[in-house]
Amino acid sequence: MENExxxxxxxxxxxxxxxxxxxxxxxxxxxxxxxxxxxELLASIFVRIVPPxxxxxxxxxxxxxxxxxxxxxxxxxxxDLEHWCRKCCIANRSxxxxxxxxxxxxxxxxxxxxxxxxxxxDVGFSFAASRGRCxxxxxxxxxxxxxxxxxxxxxxxANLTFLDISYCLKITEKGLKAFGTQCKSLTHLRRxxxxxxxxxxxxxxxxxxxxxxxxxxxxxxxxxLDFAFNRLSDTGIETILTQCKALTHLEIQGCWxxxxxxxxxxxxxxxxxxxxxxxxxxxxxxxDSSDNEDESxxxxxxxESPSSSDLx
Numbered sequence: 001m002e003n004e005x006x007x008x009x010x011x012x013x014x015x016x017x018x019x020x021x022x023x024x025x026x027x028x029x030x031x032x033x034x035x036x037x038x039x040e041l042l043a044s045i046f047v048r049i050v051p052p053x054x055x056x057x058x059x060x061x062x063x064x065x066x067x068x069x070x071x072x073x074x075x076x077x078x079x080d081l082e083h084w085c086r087k088c089c090i091a092n093r094s095x096x097x098x099x100x101x102x103x104x105x106x107x108x109x110x111x112x113x114x115x116x117x118x119x120x121x122d123v124g125f126s127f128a129a130s131r132g133r134c135x136x137x138x139x140x141x142x143x144x145x146x147x148x149x150x151x152x153x154x155x156x157x158a159n160l161t162f163l164d165i166s167y168c169l170k171i172t173e174k175g176l177k178a179f180g181t182q183c184k185s186l187t188h189l190r191r192x193x194x195x196x197x198x199x200x201x202x203x204x205x206x207x208x209x210x211x212x213x214x215x216x217x218x219x220x221x222x223x224x225l226d227f228a229f230n231r232l233s234d235t236g237i238e239t240i241l242t243q244c245k246a247l248t249h250l251e252i253q254g255c256w257x258x259x260x261x262x263x264x265x266x267x268x269x270x271x272x273x274x275x276x277x278x279x280x281x282x283x284x285x286x287x288d289s290s291d292n293e294d295e296s297x298x299x300x301x302x303x304e305s306p307s308s309s310d311l312x
Contacts, residue, residue, distance in 0.1 A: 039068075039069050039072070039074050040074055042066070042069050042074075043069055043072075043074030043075045044074075046059055046069070046070070046075055047075055047078065051083070051084070052079075052080065052081055052084060052104070053084050055070055055075060056070060071107060072107065072109075073107065073108050073109040073111045075107075076104055076105075076107050076108035076111075076112055077108065077111055077112055077113050077114075078112070078113060078114045079101075079104055079105065079108065079112050079114060079115045079116065080114065080116045081097075081100065081101065081104065081115075081116065081117050081118075082116045082117055082118045082139065082141075084100075085097050085117050085118035085119055085120075086118050088119075089118065089119050094119050097117065097118075097119055097120060097121065097124060098120065098121045098123040098124035098127075099124075101115075101117055101120060101124040101127070101128060102123070102124060102127045102128075105127060105128045105131055106131075108131075110131040110132075110133065110134065111134055112131075112132070112134065112135060113134055113135060113136045113137065114135070114136060114137040114138075114139075115128055115132070115135060115137070115138055115139070115140075116137070116139040116140075117139070117140055117143070118140075118141060118142055118143075119142050119143060119144060120140045120143040120144065120145060121143070121144045121145065122144065122145055122146055122149045125140065125143065125145045125149055125150075125153070126149050126152070126153050129153035129154065129156050129157055130153055130156055131156075132156050132157050132160075133156055133158075133159065134159065135157055135159060135160055136159060136160065136161050136162065137160075137161065137162040138157065138160055138162070138163050138164070139162075139164040139190075140164065140165060140168065141164055141165070141166040141167050141168070142166075142167045142168065143165070143168045143170075143171070144170060145168065145170060145171060145175075146170045146171070146175070147170070147171060147172055147174040147175040147178070150171060150174075150175040150178050150179065151174065151175065151178045154178045154179055154182045154183065155182050157179075157182065157183050158182060158183065158184065158185065159185055160179075160183040160185060160186060161185050161186060161187050161188065162186075162187070162188040162190075163179060163183065163186060163188070163189050163190070164190040165179075165189075165190070165191055166190050166191060166192040166193070166226075167192065167193060167194055169194075173210050173211055173214055176191070176211055176214050176215070177214045177218060179218075180214060180215065180217070180218025180219045181218050184221070185221070186219050186221065186222060187221060187222060187223045187224065187246075188222070188223065188224040188225075189215065189219060189222055189224070189225050189226070189227075190226040191211070191215075191225075191226065191227055191230070192226055192227065192228040192229060192230075192251075193228070193229045193230050194229065195229055195254060206231060206257060207231060207232070207233045207257050208230075208231040208232065209232050209233055209235050209236035209239075211230065211232070211236075212227075212230070212232040212235075212236025212237070212239060212240055213236060213239055215240060215244070216236075216239040216240045216242070216243035216244060217243065219244065220243050220244055220245070220246075221244075221246055222244045222246065222247055223246050223247060223248050223249065224247075224248065224249040224250075225240065225244070225247060225249070225250050225251070226251045227250070227251060227252050227255065228251055228252065228253045228254050228255070228275075229253070229254035229255065230252070230254075230255050231255070231257055232252075232255055232257065232258065233257045233258060233259075234258060234259055234260065234261055234262075234264055236258075237252065237258055237260070237264055237268070238264060241264070241267050241268070247271065248271055248272040248273070249271065249272060249273040249274075250268060250271055250273070250274050250275070251273075251274075251275040252275065252276065252277050253275050253276070253277060253278075254277065255277045256277060258277045260276070260277075
């Protein structure tokens with residue numbers, strides 16, 4: 001991996017040009033007087049070019065000043081650990097995720113505005129949520145978090161605007177309602193679910209509008225809703241469109257129970273962006289092609305197994 005960034009800082013009327021380069025998992029610095037740069041400027045350089053695992057593993061070893069910056073809050077207002085978490089899962093080391101999330105959140109000193117992880121557990125969520133008063137974006141797909149933990153700690157997330165709880169099967173209607181009741185600033189919800197078999201006929205037992213009704217009741221300020229492969233029906237769609245008047249983007253691909261009868265289809269197409277339930281063959285081919293490319297990329301990206309020292 002190779003990346004480079006130049007920054008300029010003016011001190012006593014003089015400008016200093018500095019360059020940071022990441023090459024072969026090593027951090028190189030050239031030009032300028034690095035010891036004279038402010039912590040804020042150095043941190044802004046690091047977060048733009050260095051992945052979190054390298055920031056801790058390599059940057060912290062350059063000098064004492066850099067170690068103090070990486071150990072402080074300047075580098076951790078935006079915490080994106082999803083890539084590293086996925087590597088952990090592939091290497092069967094998902095037990096590392098919660099401890100590392102706790103460590104990084106602690107370094108942020110409760111100033112982090114974004115947290116992006118994968119397979120987060122109850123311990124990691126409760127620790128992050130209790131220190132998440134500044135949190136705006138929370139992305140925890142495939143998490144192991146339960147309704148009980150959400151209900152206990154969600155009160156600290158009043159400033160949340162974007163929530164991604166896709167494929168979180170342990171978060172049910174109870175957890176979703178807790179988010180909606182406590183997070184009144186939410187404008188974007190992503191609640192995509194795993195692909196389920198295309199039904200040959202729709203039976204009453206296959207339909208579940210409960211989550212849709214909860215969203216309509218508790219998240220009326222939503223502007224974007226990603227709700228693919230859920231089991232809602234026209235009733236759920238109609239309620240969401242009626243109650244969430246600010247809604248501009250709606251994705252319900254794979255929601256096979258939706259038929260869009262009456263004026264529902266017209267109302268949906270008036271939105272800025274609407275993705276209907278049915279995925280045609282052309283889109284299927286595109287998805288298959290993309291998946292094949294992603295699998296090939298993943299083999300190279302995740303060829304190295306993460307260790308606990310990566311983010312120590």
